[in-house]
Amino acid sequence: MISEASQPVHPIRTGIVGLGRSGWNIHAKTLAALPKHFRVSAVTDPESERCLEARQGLGCRIYNDFAEIINDDALDLIVIASPNHLHTDQAIQAMAAGKHVVCEKPFALSIEDADRAIAAAEAYDRVLSPFQHRRYESHFLKVQEIIESGALGRIVQVRMVWHQFTRRWDWQTLRRFGGGLLNNNGSHLMDHALQLLPPDVEPDVCADLKQVLTLGDTEDHIKIVMKAEGCPTLDVELSNAVAYPQDRWLIKGDRGGLRGTPEHLQWRTMDWDALPPRRLETAAATGREYSKDDITWTEHTWSPPADEPSAYERYYQDLYTTIRTGQPLAIQPQSVRRLIRVLERCYEQCDVMPASPTSL
Amino acid sequence: MISEASQPVHPIRTGIVGLGRSGWNIHAKTLAALPKHFRVSAVTDPESERCLEARQGLGCRIYNDFAEIINDDALDLIVIASPNHLHTDQAIQAMAAGKHVVCEKPFALSIEDADRAIAAAEAYDRVLSPFQHRRYESHFLKVQEIIESGALGRIVQVRMVWHQFTRRWDWQTLRRFGGGLLNNNGSHLMDHALQLLPPDVEPDVCADLKQVLTLGDTEDHIKIVMKAEGCPTLDVELSNAVAYPQDRWLIKGDRGGLRGTPEHLQWRTMDWDALPPRRLETAAATGREYSKDDITWTEHTWSPPADEPSAYERYYQDLYTTIRTGQPLAIQPQSVRRLIRVLERCYEQCDVMPASPTSL
Numbered sequence: 229m230i231s232e233a234s235q236p237v238h239p240i241r242t243g244i245v246g247l248g249r250s251g252w253n254i255h256a257k258t259l260a261a262l263p264k265h266f267r268v269s270a271v272t273d274p275e276s277e278r279c280l281e282a283r284q285g286l287g288c289r290i291y292n293d294f295a296e297i298i299n300d301d302a303l304d305l306i307v308i309a310s311p312n313h314l315h316t317d318q319a320i321q322a323m324a325a326g327k328h329v330v331c332e333k334p335f336a337l338s339i340e341d342a343d344r345a346i347a348a349a350e351a352y353d354r355v356l357s358p359f360q361h362r363r364y365e366s367h368f369l370k371v372q373e374i375i376e377s378g379a380l381g382r383i384v385q386v387r388m389v390w391h392q393f394t395r396r397w398d399w400q401t402l403r404r405f406g407g408g409l410l411n412n413n414g415s416h417l418m419d420h421a422l423q424l425l426p427p428d429v430e431p432d433v434c435a436d437l438k439q440v441l442t443l444g445d446t447e448d449h450i451k452i453v454m455k456a457e458g459c460p461t462l463d464v465e466l467s468n469a470v471a472y473p474q475d476r477w478l479i480k481g482d483r484g485g486l487r488g489t490p491e492h493l494q495w496r497t498m499d500w501d502a503l504p505p506r507r508l509e510t511a512a513a514t515g516r517e518y519s520k521d522d523i524t525w526t527e528h529t530w531s532p533p534a535d536e537p538s539a540y541e542r543y544y545q546d547l548y549t550t551i552r553t554g555q556p557l558a559i560q561p562q563s564v565r566r567l568i569r570v571l572e573r574c575y576e577q578c579d580v581m582p583a584s585p586t587s588l
Numbered sequence: 589m590i591s592e593a594s595q596p597v598h599p600i601r602t603g604i605v606g607l608g609r610s611g612w613n614i615h616a617k618t619l620a621a622l623p624k625h626f627r628v629s630a631v632t633d634p635e636s637e638r639c640l641e642a643r644q645g646l647g648c649r650i651y652n653d654f655a656e657i658i659n660d661d662a663l664d665l666i667v668i669a670s671p672n673h674l675h676t677d678q679a680i681q682a683m684a685a686g687k688h689v690v691c692e693k694p695f696a697l698s699i700e701d702a703d704r705a706i707a708a709a710e711a712y713d714r715v716l717s718p719f720q721h722r723r724y725e726s727h728f729l730k731v732q733e734i735i736e737s738g739a740l741g742r743i744v745q746v747r748m749v750w751h752q753f754t755r756r757w758d759w760q761t762l763r764r765f766g767g768g769l770l771n772n773n774g775s776h777l778m779d780h781a782l783q784l785l786p787p788d789v790e791p792d793v794c795a796d797l798k799q800v801l802t803l804g805d806t807e808d809h810i811k812i813v814m815k816a817e818g819c820p821t822l823d824v825e826l827s828n829a830v831a832y833p834q835d836r837w838l839i840k841g842d843r844g845g846l847r848g849t850p851e852h853l854q855w856r857t858m859d860w861d862a863l864p865p866r867r868l869e870t871a872a873a874t875g876r877e878y879s880k881d882d883i884t885w886t887e888h889t890w891s892p893p894a895d896e897p898s899a900y901e902r903y904y905q906d907l908y909t910t911i912r913t914g915q916p917l918a919i920q921p922q923s924v925r926r927l928i929r930v931l932e933r934c935y936e937q938c939d940v941m942p943a944s945p946t947s948l
Contacts, residue, residue: 394880396879397866398869438744449840451745451813453813478834482829485832486832508804510762510765512633512635
C-alpha cells in the first residue's frame with residue numbers, strides 16, 4: 229500500500245461557470261489557494277471583463293458559453309456558480325459531458341429537479357457535490373459536538389436566526405432567476421437545521437414567507453418552525469427586515485442552554501441530581517411562593533481557532549479526496565434532497581405577500 | 589348632570605374565593621389599596637389559617653365554602669381566584685346568585701365553557717370580568733401606541749417571549765386542575781398577542797407544546813406561531829426550560845424595530861424616502877457586492893413612570909366604573925373568547941410530550 233504522502237498529487241482541472249460573487253470570490257479564490265489539489269483551467273461568464281480578469285489572474289482559458297466549457301476534454305470538474313434557475317440543468321449537462329460537478333446552492337428548485345440531478349449522477353457515474361459547504365463551519369461543528377455530548381441534556385428547541393435590515397435589488401430578489409431569501413441564505417440555515425434531525429426524519433413544516441423590503445418579487449422575511457416526534461423543534465428565521473438582529477444560535481435543553489454567533493458560543497450546564505428531590509405538592513404553597521430550585525450553572529465558552537482552514541477549504545479538500553480516491557462524498561446529494569423538499573414545501577405553503585409601498 | 593367628584597362613593601362589597609398567590613397577593617391587596625371603591629367583605633379558602641389571616645388583616649367575614657359566600661346578600665362582587673378547573677362553573681353559579689364576577693384567567697378551559705359563562709352573564713344581567721388585567725400594563729399600552737403611530741411602518745412580525753429555567757411541582761402543573769403553562773402565563777402573553785390583531789381576526793395557529801422539567805403532567809415549553817392575512821405574524825414563546833432568557837419584545841417593521849422588557853423599551857426608526865431611489869438591476873453587480881443602502885437610525889427609549897398605578901389598580905378602577913355607572917366593560921368576555929378558542933386549538937393540536945427523566 230502506498231502511503232498518501234508518497235502519492236503524486238494531480239490537481240483537479242476545474243472549469244468555473246459564472247464569475248460573480250460566488251464563482252469568483254468563493255470558488256476561484258479558494259481553488260487558487262489549493263494549488264496542489266485544484267487548478268482553475270477554464271472559466272465562462274457573460275461579462276467579458278470578468279473572464280479577462282480571470283485569465284490574467286489565474287492563467288486559465290476562456291469560453292464563450294456553458295456548452296463550450298463542458299466540452300473541454302481537459303477538464304475534470306465543473307463548478308456551477310450561475311444564477312439558481314440554471315443549476316439543475318447545467319449540472320446534468322456537465323455530468324452528461326463526463327464532468328464531476330460542484331453545484332452552488334440550491335442544487336435544485338424542486339424535488340423533481342433534485343431527483344433528476346441525482347439520477348444523472350448515477351447514470352453518468354459522476355460526482356455531484358452540492359455546495360453546502362457550511363456544514364464544515366466550525367461553529368456548526370462545535371454546536372453539533374455539544375449537542376451530541378449530552379451536556380445540554382435533551383434538546384427541546386433550537387432557534388437559528390439570520391437577521392439584518394436591508395433592501396436588495398439584484399437578481400437574487402427575482403423569482404425568474406430562482407431568487408428569494410429562502411433559496412439563498414435559507415439553503416444554508418435550513419440545511420444546518422435539518423442536520424440536527426436524524427437523517428430519515430422529514431419534519432412537519434410551518435412556514436411564513438413575506439416580501440417586505442426587496443425591490444424584487446420574492447420573500448425577504450422567513451419564519452419556519454419544524455417539528456418531528458422525539459426531535460428538537462427547529463425555529464428558523466431569516467429576515468432582511470430586523471432592526472435589532474439577534475444572535476445566530478439559541479438552544480434550549482433540559483440540562484442547559486447555548487447561545488452565540490459563528491464567532492463566539494457560550495453555553496451553560498447544570499445537574500438536576502445535585503438538587504433536592506421534589507415531589508408533587510397540591511396543598512397550599514408555603515408562603516404563597518412558586519416552587520423553585522436554586523440552580524447553579526457551569527459556564528462554558530468557545531471561539532474558533534484563528535488558524536483553522538475555512539469551510540470552503542475543508543469542503544474542497546474532502547471533494548479532492550472523493551474524486552481522487554473514490555471515498556464517498558462527505559455531503560451526499562441525497563442528504564441535501566431533504567432540504568430541497570422542505571424548501572419546496574415552504575414555497576407551496578405560502579403565497580409570498582406583496583411588497584410594501586416603502587420599497588418601491 | 590352630577591359631576592363625578594360630587595357623587596358619593598359606595599365601595600363595592602367584595603367576596604374573594606381562594607386566598608392563594610392570586611387571591612391574596614393580587615386581589616386582596618389591590619382591593620385593600622382602593623378603599624373608596626372596594627371593600628373585601630368576605631373570603632373563603634380551604635385553608636383555615638388563610639381565612640383567619642384575612643379576617644385579622646381585612647376585618648372580613650369568613651365562609652366555609654363557595655356555596656356560602658355566593659349566598660351572602662351583602663356582597664356585590666365575587667372574585668374567583670380558585671384553581672383553573674373551577675373558574676367557569678363558579679363564575680356561572682356566582683352570577684346565578686346575583687353577583688358580579690371577576691374571574692381569574694383563564695375564565696374558561698374550552699370555548700364551550702366560555703360561551704356558557706358569557707350566556708350566563710347575559711341571562712343574569714351581571715358583569716363578568718375576566719382578569720386579563722395585563723392589557724393595562726404600561727409597556728403593553730406603549731407598544732400598542734408605537735405600533736399604531738406607524739413609526740415602525742408595516743409590522744411584519746411580533747415576537748413575544750417569556751423565558752425562564754425552572755421546574756415546578758405545584759397544582760398549576762397538573763391537568764386535573766386545568767394547569768399548564770399555556771393556561772397560566774400563556775393566558776396573558778397570548779392575550780397580549782391577540783390584541784395586536786384586529787378584533788374579528790381568528791388566526792391560523794401552529795403550536796408546539798412540550799413537557800420538559802415540570803413534575804406534573806402539563807406542558808412547560810410552548811411555541812406558537814399565529815398568522816393571518818395582512819396582519820403581523822405573531823411568534824409567542826413561553827418556556828420554563830431556557831437557560832438564556834430573551835427579552836419579552838422583538839418587533840419587526842418595514843421602517844424600524846422595537847425590543848425590550850416591561851421595564852425598558854427601545855425602538856429605532858428610519859426613513860426610506862431619505863435614501864437614494866433604487867431600481868432592479870439584473871446585470872452583474874459592480875464590485876461583486878451585495879446591493880445595500882446606508883441606513884441612518886433614529887433611536888428612542890421608554891421606561892414606565894415611577895408613580896403610575898399598577899395594572900391591577902387600573903383594572904379595578906375601570907371595573908368600579910362599569911359596575912357603578914353601567915359603562916361598558918373595558919375587557920369584554922367576548923374579547924377574551926378568542927383567546928380561549930386559540931388556547932383550545934393549541935391543546936387540540938399537540939399531544940404534550942412526555943416528561944424527560946431528569947425531572948422525575
